[in-house]
Amino acid sequence: MWSEVGMKRQCEAILAFDTSNYTTSIAVVTRENKIEIDERACLQVAKGERGLRQSHALFQHMDRLPGLIDSVFQQVDPSCIKGVAASDRPRPVEGSYMPVFRAGTSFGKAVASTLAVPFFSFSHQEGHLASAALGTEIETLDRYLAFHLSGGTCELLLVDNGIIECVGVSKDISFGQVIDRIGVAMGLPFPAGKELDEMASVEICQKPLLKDIPFHGLDTNLSGFETQAAKLWDTGSIKKEQLASQVFSTMVRGLAKWSERASTQLNCEHILYTGGVAESRVLQEGLMEHMKTTQIKASFAAAGRSSDNGIGIGILGGRQRWR
Structure with missing residues (x-):
């Protein structure tokens, strides 16, 4: 004390x-x-x-x-x-x-x-x-899934009695890189996650303009996602807030699908989300809303600890x- x-x-x-x-x-x-x-x-x-x-x-x-x-x-x-x-x-x-x-x-x-x-x-x-598990239900578990989502990392992890195994990954770029590259293209400072998240929070995505993220087993590729978003911005037909909303909405759909696949295949309902990308309030709220219709028990860190x-x-x- x-x-x-x-x-x-x-x-x-x-x-x-x-x-x-x-x-x-x-x-x-x-x-x-x-x-x-x-x-x-x-x-x-x-x-x-x-x-x-x-x-x-x-x-x-x-x-x-x-x-x-x-x-x-x-x-x-x-x-x-x-x-x-x-x-x-x-x-x-x-x-x-x-x-x-x-x-x-x-x-x-x-x-x-x-x-x-x-x-x-x-x-x-x-x-x-x-850090992310502190104060959550995950802290008491021996086995759980975790997504490490940051500027350079996009991994799905299985944690079993302290042993961390990577069971899924983006094979090219990370969600953080997509966010930062699109943000910089829009004139935002690097890293762009916080500002893009704030923009997305004021614009509701009414209709998806970006294709869903593809999966191959428990792996994915995100370069196509970035290319789509960059091309949409280059058309000059969309506002910054609208593009931010499209990017985060696509991420929510992709991570929700990835989470469900992993939970089913690995028979694990508890999932922790961490890394700088997981600080996004838009992402957290979107995933929590989606998880209401599933058996998944999603955990997020207290503010500032992802x-x-x-x-x-x-x-x-x-x-x-x-x-």
Whole structure:
């Protein structure tokens, strides 16, 4: 539990880092999984660009982390940190690697060594699942399905007693890439998800103008979806809000169909949706409405916990530290 000593809080907690492609995150999560600090700094992408080079992202992480760490220790006494954790790779599979995660692990190991506490590492994907599941029914289950939907990831996962297996995937681009590319084409800043979601929320899709997303077993391809949306925009016959509504409506139909296929084939009714794309209120509301007619029990994270953050890594670190 926390107590106040002077101006700093005392506790037993994990300090966690996540340095993903577009966000520098740091969190302090207590032994009881209470989120005491959750700080994030979005990386800067030049207007008109559709992403960052790994080297540029890594530099920005290295530039931001000292300030975030300083902010943490202005609020928390160092003695309360009983372990440090960081994401070290995108997925929990052999060969998974991205340079950006070196920033979090390097700073994390240095802080752990300075404080003489253990250091733990997990994948970015494991952090997403832990963060999104916190406070939901999924947290109590040994077996469930999960969709990891972000800027660079579009995967259907089967989680069974902590083992994560990818059982379905988009074989070309992700939903996040579709959203960002269409958004940039419309003149929106990258990443475009939040603004496109807001646009879609004010325009109801009366009639689908985009074809349904195709599936092959539990896999899909999304490049055709992007091409259709881009061509529709290029005609000049549709407003930004209308196109946003068309894009999200097509996504809802596609994810609903994908969810039903997976639930039936894998005999699993519980599905968790996580990743930055899953933050969309339009997407969440559309899926929840659709699921009313099915046996699927859909779970979404609390606001802000689907997108990139350090919370899940802190939760996982706590499980290791106090197991």
